[in-house]
Amino acid sequence: MDVEARKIVEIGYGGNERLIMNMGPQHPSAHGVFRAILVLEGETVVAVDAVIGYLHRCHEKLAETLTYVQYPSIASKTDYVSAMTSELAYVSVVEKVGKIEVPKRAQYLRVLAAELQRVASHCLWLGTWCLDMGGALGGGATVFLYCMRERETILDLFESLTGARLLYGFHQPGGTRYDVPAGWADRCRETIAVIEGRVEEYEAMLDDNAFFLVRTQGVGVITPELAQEIGLSGPLIRGSGIAYDVRRAEPYSSYEDFDFKVPVETAADCYARYRVRMQEFRESIKIVRQVLDGLPPGPISSRPGVKSVGQVRVPKGEGYARVEGARGEVGCYLVADGGAKPYRLKWRGASFSNLSVLPHIIPGHKVADVVAIMGSVDPVFGEVDR
Amino acid sequence: MTGNPAALIQETFATTPTVEGHQLAVTLPVERWLEFAGFARRDLGCAYFNWLSAVDWKDNLEVLCRVENLERGVVILMRTRVPADDPRCPSLTSIYRGANWMERECYDLFGVTFTDHPDLRRILLPQDWEGHPLRKDYAVDTAHAPYR
Numbered sequence: 001m002d003v004e005a006r007k008i009v010e011i012g013y014g015g016n017e018r019l020i021m022n023m024g025p026q027h028p029s030a031h032g033v034f035r036a037i038l039v040l041e042g043e044t045v046v047a048v049d050a051v052i053g054y055l056h057r058c059h060e061k062l063a064e065t066l067t068y069v070q071y072p073s074i075a076s077k078t079d080y081v082s083a084m085t086s087e088l089a090y091v092s093v094v095e096k097v098g099k100i101e102v103p104k105r106a107q108y109l110r111v112l113a114a115e116l117q118r119v120a121s122h123c124l125w126l127g128t129w130c131l132d133m134g135g136a137l138g139g140g141a142t143v144f145l146y147c148m149r150e151r152e153t154i155l156d157l158f159e160s161l162t163g164a165r166l167l168y169g170f171h172q173p174g175g176t177r178y179d180v181p182a183g184w185a186d187r188c189r190e191t192i193a194v195i196e197g198r199v200e201e202y203e204a205m206l207d208d209n210a211f212f213l214v215r216t217q218g219v220g221v222i223t224p225e226l227a228q229e230i231g232l233s234g235p236l237i238r239g240s241g242i243a244y245d246v247r248r249a250e251p252y253s254s255y256e257d258f259d260f261k262v263p264v265e266t267a268a269d270c271y272a273r274y275r276v277r278m279q280e281f282r283e284s285i286k287i288v289r290q291v292l293d294g295l296p297p298g299p300i301s302s303r304p305g306v307k308s309v310g311q312v313r314v315p316k317g318e319g320y321a322r323v324e325g326a327r328g329e330v331g332c333y334l335v336a337d338g339g340a341k342p343y344r345l346k347w348r349g350a351s352f353s354n355l356s357v358l359p360h361i362i363p364g365h366k367v368a369d370v371v372a373i374m375g376s377v378d379p380v381f382g383e384v385d386r
Numbered sequence: 387m388t389g390n391p392a393a394l395i396q397e398t399f400a401t402t403p404t405v406e407g408h409q410l411a412v413t414l415p416v417e418r419w420l421e422f423a424g425f426a427r428r429d430l431g432c433a434y435f436n437w438l439s440a441v442d443w444k445d446n447l448e449v450l451c452r453v454e455n456l457e458r459g460v461v462i463l464m465r466t467r468v469p470a471d472d473p474r475c476p477s478l479t480s481i482y483r484g485a486n487w488m489e490r491e492c493y494d495l496f497g498v499t500f501t502d503h504p505d506l507r508r509i510l511l512p513q514d515w516e517g518h519p520l521r522k523d524y525a526v527d528t529a530h531a532p533y534r
Contacts, residue, residue, distance in 0.1 A: 053510035058519050060495070065526055228433040228456070230484040244434075244456050250408070320409075320452070320463075333450070335441055344520075346439040346450075353437075356487040385510055 018046070023370065025054055031128060032381030036358070036370065043366045048359045055385035063345035068094050068312045071342075073169040078330075078347060079383035080166060081124055084117035084158075085325035086383070087171040092252060093321035093332040093345075094173040098314035105298040106175035107254040112291040113161075113170055114253075114323070115284040116154050116188075119195060121326035122277050122284075123151040126202060129274075129375035133215050143205060150198050153191045160184060173312060175301025185292050192285045199281045206274075216270040220361050220373035223268065230360070231353040234328025235280065236377065239273035241266040246324040253323075258290045270376040313340050320348075327351050327378055349383035391430050391460050398425060409461040416466045420476040423451070426462050427481050431455040435484035440496045442522045447473045447496060453482070468498065470521075477503035495520040 024035035033054035039047040059078055063071055075090035076083035088110055095102060102110075127147030155165045162168040162178055170176055206212045222232065227240040237244050245262045247255040263279035265272035303312070314336040322331030328350030335344040354377050362370055392410055395403050399422060403410040414422050426432040432453040441448045451464045468475050477500035478485040489500040490509040497518035500506055508515060517524050 053508075053512075056510040058495075061519050061524075061526060225433070226483070229435055229482050231435040231437065231482075242456065249456070249459065319406075329436075331437070333437075333439065344441045346437070348437040352487065352491075353484060356484065360483065 021367070025051070031375070031379060032384075034355075034374075034379070034381060034384075036362075036374075038362075038367065038370065040367065045362050045365055045367060045370060048362045048370075050355065050358055052355070052381070053385050055381045057386065059347055059386040060345055063342055065341065067340045068098075068173055068314060068342070072171055072173070073167065076167040076169065077382060078349060078386055079325060079327065079351065079380050081380045081382075082117050082121040082326040083167050084113040084170060085323055085330055087168065088114060088253070089321065089323045089325070089330040089332050089347075090345075091171045091173050092323060093319060093334045094314060096321045097317045097319040097334050097336050098173065098312075100174045101302045102175055102253070103299045103302055104254065104296045105179075106300045106302075108291050108295050109176045109180070109300060110171065110253045111255065111258070112180075112288060112295075113158075113168075113176075115287045115291070116157060116192075118284045118326045119192070119281055119288075120151045120154040120158075122281055123147040123154075123195075125277065125326075125375075125378045126274075127151075129372075129378070130206070130212075132371045132375045133212070143202060146198065146202065150195050153194065157184070157188055157191060160187075172301065172303070174303030175299070177301070179300050180295075185295075188288065189292060192288050196282065196285050199278065203278060213271065215369075215372050216274060216376070217267075219270045219365065219369050220376060221268045222357060222361055226357065226360055227268075230357045232328065232357060233350050233353065234325070235273050235276040236328065236354050236357070238262065238264050239276045240268040246322050246329050250322065252321070257294070258287050260287050270372055273376045311340070313338065314342075322348070325350055327380065327383070328354060330383075347383075347386050349386060351379040351381070351383040352386075355379045355384050391462075394429060398429075403462075408459050409463055411463040411465060414464060414466045416468055416475055419449075419464070419466050420478065420481070422464060423453070423478045423481045426453055426464070430460060430462065431458065432460060432462055435478075435482035435488075438478070438485055438488040438492060440492050440498055440520075442470070442496065442520065443467075444470065444522055446470050447498060449475050449492070449498060451478065451485075473498040474501055475499070476501050477506075479503055494518070497521065 019040045021038045021040055025033045035051040037049040038045050072087050072090055076087045079086045127144040130143035159165050162170045222240045224240045224242050227237045243262050243264045248262055260283045263276050265275045316338045318335045320333045322329050330350055331348035333346035334342055337343040392403050403412045432455045434454040434456050436452040436454055438451040446467045446469055448467050454461050475498055477489055489503055492498050493506055494508040494510050495518055
């Protein structure tokens with residue numbers, strides 16, 4: 001928030017027509033606990049102050065008190081909608097600094113989990129976003145319920161893979177904890193084939209919907225310069241015409257083996273971000289098929305069972321590892337002192353950076369557009385507040 | 387940007403960056419922190435602001451900032467040390483708008499004061515919180531009043 005706007009907030013009802021409106025912390029469109037203090041002139045927002053931190057658990061301090069073996073299951077609680085990639089970010093940095101090898105099969109399984117997770121996460125995003133924009137989309141909850149239905153099928157797959165539906169504990173330093181059970185690959189193929197068809201249905205419902213286009217086109221434009229300066233990532237920066245994807249910029253976990261496109265749109269508005277995510281559905285499904293076809297045999301972890309949680313030690317050193325989560329770059333910066341616990345762990349959450357663009361793009365829009373813009377950012381507050 | 391970034395840094399700041407893959411780590415005195423960020427943005431084309439954070443080394447705090455040039459794949463990790471009893475560091479908000487929230491977070495959790503920051507308030511913790519939790523002298527079980 002710029003200094004002038006800050007003054008307005010502090011003055012309160014200063015000026016003749018200005019009104020301060022609180023949106024949140026308990027607002028259905030906030031997708032979590034987020035409070036936006038909007039300064040309004042009539043229906044138009046002139047300044048925004050974003051208040052976050054309601055979900056703060058000080059993950060970074062917590063990481064200093066838990067061993068490298070204990071923490072991955074906590075890591076999934078940062079971005080709980082995309083738990084697979086959060087865990088992956090943490091174990092990646094432990095493996096990088098600790099120079100731990102990961103077997104090829106485990107790398108493929110990680111890609112498989114990450115891409116299915118991306119589809120599940122995008123389902124939740126699309127559903128809730130359309131729900132936010134409400135009745136204008138022909139029956140409000142329709143798209144939401146359809147998307148939840150598809151997300152459930154992926155959660156079923158994860159349940160039979162890991163035993164859990166939301167926070168998986170699938171990754172561990174050195175590999176994965178579980179291998180695919182018998183018959184799972186066929187079920188997975190069937191599921192993604194269904195979802196691929198359903199994505200077309202969603203598009204048919206939305207692309208020709210005049211209300212949807214009015215609510216999203218030209219709304220919430222983020223210039224490429226602003227996108228870079230803020231450090232946006234994921235579908236947001238790709239919707240602003242910059243082809244930045246960690247899977248391409250710095251391939252990890254054998255992503256270089258797979259053939260996929262990085263969708264980019266140049267309109268930079270809410271609709272462009274929607275288009276990027278819809279194409280990502282298909283690209284992720286394409287990657288899942290390639291993994292299932294090429295899953296190499298072999299062990300799933302280079303670090304089979306330890307007797308106590310303190311037995312995995314990482315030598316003195318530091319490093320930053322990043323992965324492409326559903327919302328963008330999720331990274332961890334680790335400083336290890338040779339012990340069984342990190343000396344310092346920094347989470348770089350995609351949602352935190354993505355959300356910080358709001359005070360720059362919302363002013364000038366109507367109140368109703370705030371909901372559309374916030375939904376198109378797709379923040380997950382577990383990751384914003386950590 | 388033209389030329390080799392490592393050579394450019396060596397030439398302009400008389401310090402040799404540590405190369406690790408794509409990443410160049412540059413250790414700077416705190417007086418040149420802002421100057422270097424401007425140089426990275428302008429001359430190295432690092433328009434992408436990735437993150438900023440700190441590490442508590444007990445007698446001093448290390449402030450780290452990662453910026454990138456996405457087209458050329460250049461990654462710069464800037465690092466500087468500030469004394470733990472009076473941690474002051476120039477704010478990068480005039481160069482990268484994304485530094486705003488990251489510096490607020492760093493102030494909130496480490497107590498680093500970013501000079502010339504337009505809006506240096508706590509961001510994750512309540513405004514009346516006492517202490518900075520990521521400092522090593524802040525015990526995990528530090529008591530705090532439940533209602534204020």
